[in-house]
Amino acid sequence: MMQGRFLTIEGIEGVGKSTQVARLSAALTECGVGHVVTREPGGTPLAERIRQLVLVGQEEALPSAAELLLMFAARSIHLANLIEPNLSAGCWVVCDRFTDATFAYQGGGRGLDPHHIRQLEFIVQGERRPDLTFLLDAPVELALARARRRNGGADTDRFESERLDFFERVRCAYLDRAAAEPQRIIVLDAVQSADALCALMMSILKEQAWIS
């Protein structure tokens, strides 16, 4: 049986990832492509418990190295219990964030050594990488304004409460990765309409001959 495709959607808060994941899923269904939609950190009950440890602020400080290790622990569970079994069964996996986010947030944002992140990537993933990644890109101020409107003053998580320069570093790290791997990571202008953006993603999948 042919392996399923592993597709990830990346970008900072407020670029419209969740919207595009939902639209892409609907468009794939319309094309008859069997797929699961999932997210990181999380994606399985056990990995979602780790997500809570990482995203919900505690009374106790969470060191950056611990945050990084928890991200990869959740990823290891997600890969073994959801992503790999689906890909092996020929099912596509559409994932809201993956390891590029770790390089962007923990590497770019928190300033952790990318060499350490690459070591962890190898320990957890071996040679497994997404087949294709859509990086939704927008200026930080614009994206964060959109995220704030969406939250409507609700509680922010440990990342959403970071400052502007943190997200500037995250965005830069994302764009650096896209520049280094232009075949895998496609940068898309997230300022365009949601309809146009989804149509563009589908046209790229057609270009790749993944769908007809």
Place this chain on the structure above:
Amino acid sequence: MMQGRFLTIEGIEGVGKSTQVARLSAALTECGVGHVVTREPGGTPLAERIRQLVLVGQEEALPSAAELLLMFAARSIHLANLIEPNLSAGCWVVCDRFTDATFAYQGGGRGLDPHHIRQLEFIVQGERRPDLTFLLDAPVELALARARRRNGGADTDRFESERLDFFERVRCAYLDRAAAEPQRIIVLDAVQSADALCALMMSILKEQAWIS
């Protein structure tokens, strides 16, 4: 201010670690040595939440790599929030298990690559190592029989439910580490009486001129 001493007690289930940690603590108190007693995985509220994820069997499988990363995530929190602040304040830290246990259980027991464990050790600890480690050693069958009596048929955790050959590999990995670092890791015969064992530990601390 002088740094506190960092002392760890290691060994498989049933060798009497908890008893010896308690006795050593009482003996140190009698000598007027300020110290905290702690354990791994865990040692702080947040790290204890990770301990639960690792030790309590879930409906969902926990891959060995995830187990390894959770151990080091908990350790990172434990170091930052309890061990380092106490050592800096001149307080001794007596810890029931530390990274030697990871090499023994995840390396020896689960068969994970020791090179990956060393990479994680460096990411989380830098050059930090215990100043001295007491490895309580006993034949596996004898230790496990003692652990079973202690539990009295109560629920076992994910490690306690492992088989004999798992613990044989764990014990061998512990002894290999002691052979490689004889200055730091002192192997003690755990079959002797609890009184004799604690007296021996205290005499070693006197030999090292750590206590008078």
